[in-house]
Amino acid sequence: MGGGEPVDGLLAKHPPTAIVLTHAHLDHVGALPVVIRRFPKLAIYCTEATARIATLVLGDTLKVTTMQGQLLFSADEMKSTLERLRPVPYFTWVSDHGFAFTLFPSGHLLGAASVLIESGSRAVFHTGDVSNSVWAGSSRRVSPPLGVRWPLYGTQTSTGPSLSALT
Numbered sequence: 001m002g003g004g005e006p007v008d009g010l011l012a013k014h015p016p017t018a019i020v021l022t023h024a025h026l027d028h029v030g031a032l033p034v035v036i037r038r039f040p041k042l043a044i045y046c047t048e049a050t051a052r053i054a055t056l057v058l059g060d061t062l063k064v065t066t067m068q069g070q071l072l073f074s075a076d077e078m079k080s081t082l083e084r085l086r087p088v089p090y091f092t093w094v095s096d097h098g099f100a101f102t103l104f105p106s107g108h109l110l111g112a113a114s115v116l117i118e119s120g121s122r123a124v125f126h127t128g129d130v131s132n133s134v135w136a137g138s139s140r141r142v143s144p145p146l147g148v149r150w151p152l153y154g155t156q157t158s159t160g161p162s163l164s165a166l167t
């Protein structure tokens, strides 16, 4: 059994209907066409700025991988992926897929967002990558969160903003 099989099994049992893209760095968008190849109906939610930057990043990725002869995805697959982008403004509650989410500025990159994901009475706040110098809250209260995901690069340390920043 390979390391990816449990995730593959979970995805086969419960195919995703949406992706919330926190920002457009290559490590977050570079393989989106591969994901869309497997799940062609996925909606990809992100901010408008992230959608625009992702378009540039995927175009550059296609060029570089073509020049290197290591094509990860085709131009048609990139086009299909870009058509799945659904820009939404920060602080907008979206509930089209059996769960709800709201994007909050994270300050990591132009258009970068942290995301509050809500389902029933449960909530998870996922930061994506985040910068501490810029953080914007909202008047929405998070109570109680199921968990806070706080990924950072291995060389960085941070306690990050507290959830009170959201109240």
Ligand SMILES: [Zn+2]
Binding pocket: 023, 025, 108, 129
């Ligand atoms: Zn990043």
